[in-house]
Amino acid sequence: MTRTVTAVNPTVRQGWRTGRWVALALFVIVAIATVGTYLTAPRPGEPxxxxxxxxxxxxxxxxxxRDRGVEVVEARSVADVEGAARDDTLIVFAETFRLTGDEQLRRLADLPGDRLLVEPVSRVREALAPDLRSAGASSFAPAPDCDLREANRAGDAQLGLADSYRSANPDLPLTSCYDGxxxxxxDAGRTITVVGTSGFMTxxxxxxxxxxxxxxxxxxSAPRVVWFAPREREGAAGSATLTDLIPDQVTWIVLQLSLVVALLAIWQGRRMGPLVAETLPVVIRASETVEGRGRLYRSRRARDRAAEALRTATLARLLPRLGLAAGAQRPAVIQAVAQRTGADPGPVGHTLYGPAPATDTELVTIAHQLDDIERQVAHS
Structure with missing residues (x-):
C-alpha cells in the first residue's frame, strides 16, 4: 500500500494563523462594543x-x-423610608404629588432626621413643613443673597421659574435664599429645607x-441620604377593583340600558337609510394651528390678545376644578385659587386678570405663572 504525504505550504499555515487572530480581534471588538452600548444605554424613568x-x-x-462618599438609600414607599430613617439621615422628598393619604403623611412627619422637600405640593408642605406658606411663583435672581452656607458656596444658580415661601410665624428664624x-x-431638633423647583437637580x-x-x-450635607421618590400613589384606598365597588343592581341597570341603546340604534339605523360616502375636509394638526396663530400674534405685536387667550383658556380649565360656574366673579375666582394653592390673592389676581404685558418677556412670564397656578390647583 502506498501512502501519500501532502506537504502544507508555510505561507498557507501563516495565513491561517493570521486569519484566526483577525477573527478573534473582531470578536473582542464586537463584545466590547456590545457591553459598552448596554452600559451607556439611556435608562428612562419617572421624574x-x-x-x-x-x-x-x-x-x-x-x-x-456616592462618589463623594455619601450613602444614598433609594426608597419607593413610606415603609422603605421608615426602615431607613435615622437621626443622622437626610430624607429627600423628591416626588410629593403621589403622597395623598393623611396616615402616610403623619408617619413621615414622625420620622427622625433632617428633611429636604423638593417642590412640594401644598398638602405635603403643610404636613412636613407646617411653618411655611406659599408666596407665589416667579422668576428669581440667580444670587443667593442669604446667610446659608450651602447657597453661598454654590453662588449664582439658574433656578428659573420656582415657587417661593415665607414664614407663617413671625417669630420663626427663617433663612431665605434666592428670593424665597x-x-x-x-424645628423639633431637625433642619427643614424647602426648595421651590427640582430642575437644578436633574x-x-x-x-x-x-x-x-x-x-x-x-x-x-449629611453622610446618609434617603431619596424618597414613590413610583405609585401612596395612600390610595384599598386594593378592590372597580367591579367590586359596583352594586349588583347597577350591573342589571347597565345591561338593560345597553339593550335599549342597541334596539334604538337598530331602529334609527333602518330609518336613516344607507351610508353615503363623502369627501372628508382637510385635516390640520392642532400644533400647526397653534403655531400659526402664535406667529400672527407676534407679527402684529398683539401681546394683549395673546395674554387674554392664555388667561381665558386657563380660567376655562380652572373653574370646573374649583367648583365654580363659568360666569363666576373675579373676587370669587381669585379667593378660590388662593385658598387652593396657599398663595396670596394679590399675585394670583395679577396673574389671572392683570394688565396686558408690555414685552415678550412679560408675556412668557405670564404663561409660566398661569401654567404653575393650573399645576398647583390640579395637584392640590
Missing part, C-alpha cells in the same frame, strides 16, 4: 428617579453623591451655572 438617565432623572446627582425659592429653619439641570454645586451642597 426625579435616581435610576433614570433621562433629562428629568437624577442618576447623575446620585452618582456624584430656597428656605431653611429648625440630569439636564446640573449643566447650568451653579446648579450642580447647589444640589451637591444641599443633598450632600
Amino acid at each position: 426625579m428617579d435616581p435610576q433614570s438617565t433621562s433629562p428629568d432623572g437624577v442618576r447623575a446627582l446620585v452618582t456624584l453623591l 425659592a430656597l428656605v431653611r429653619y429648625r 440630569n439636564a439641570g446640573l449643566l447650568k451655572q451653579g446648579d450642580a454645586a447647589l444640589a451637591m451642597n444641599l443633598v450632600g
Whole structure:
C-alpha cells in the first residue's frame, strides 16, 4: 500500500494563523462594543428617579453623591423610608404629588432626621413643613443673597421659574435664599429645607451655572441620604377593583340600558337609510394651528390678545376644578385659587386678570405663572 504525504505550504499555515487572530480581534471588538452600548444605554424613568438617565432623572446627582462618599438609600414607599430613617439621615422628598393619604403623611412627619422637600405640593408642605406658606411663583435672581452656607458656596444658580415661601410665624428664624425659592429653619431638633423647583437637580439641570454645586451642597450635607421618590400613589384606598365597588343592581341597570341603546340604534339605523360616502375636509394638526396663530400674534405685536387667550383658556380649565360656574366673579375666582394653592390673592389676581404685558418677556412670564397656578390647583 502506498501512502501519500501532502506537504502544507508555510505561507498557507501563516495565513491561517493570521486569519484566526483577525477573527478573534473582531470578536473582542464586537463584545466590547456590545457591553459598552448596554452600559451607556439611556435608562428612562419617572421624574426625579435616581435610576433614570433621562433629562428629568437624577442618576447623575446620585452618582456624584456616592462618589463623594455619601450613602444614598433609594426608597419607593413610606415603609422603605421608615426602615431607613435615622437621626443622622437626610430624607429627600423628591416626588410629593403621589403622597395623598393623611396616615402616610403623619408617619413621615414622625420620622427622625433632617428633611429636604423638593417642590412640594401644598398638602405635603403643610404636613412636613407646617411653618411655611406659599408666596407665589416667579422668576428669581440667580444670587443667593442669604446667610446659608450651602447657597453661598454654590453662588449664582439658574433656578428659573420656582415657587417661593415665607414664614407663617413671625417669630420663626427663617433663612431665605434666592428670593424665597430656597428656605431653611429648625424645628423639633431637625433642619427643614424647602426648595421651590427640582430642575437644578436633574440630569439636564446640573449643566447650568451653579446648579450642580447647589444640589451637591444641599443633598450632600449629611453622610446618609434617603431619596424618597414613590413610583405609585401612596395612600390610595384599598386594593378592590372597580367591579367590586359596583352594586349588583347597577350591573342589571347597565345591561338593560345597553339593550335599549342597541334596539334604538337598530331602529334609527333602518330609518336613516344607507351610508353615503363623502369627501372628508382637510385635516390640520392642532400644533400647526397653534403655531400659526402664535406667529400672527407676534407679527402684529398683539401681546394683549395673546395674554387674554392664555388667561381665558386657563380660567376655562380652572373653574370646573374649583367648583365654580363659568360666569363666576373675579373676587370669587381669585379667593378660590388662593385658598387652593396657599398663595396670596394679590399675585394670583395679577396673574389671572392683570394688565396686558408690555414685552415678550412679560408675556412668557405670564404663561409660566398661569401654567404653575393650573399645576398647583390640579395637584392640590
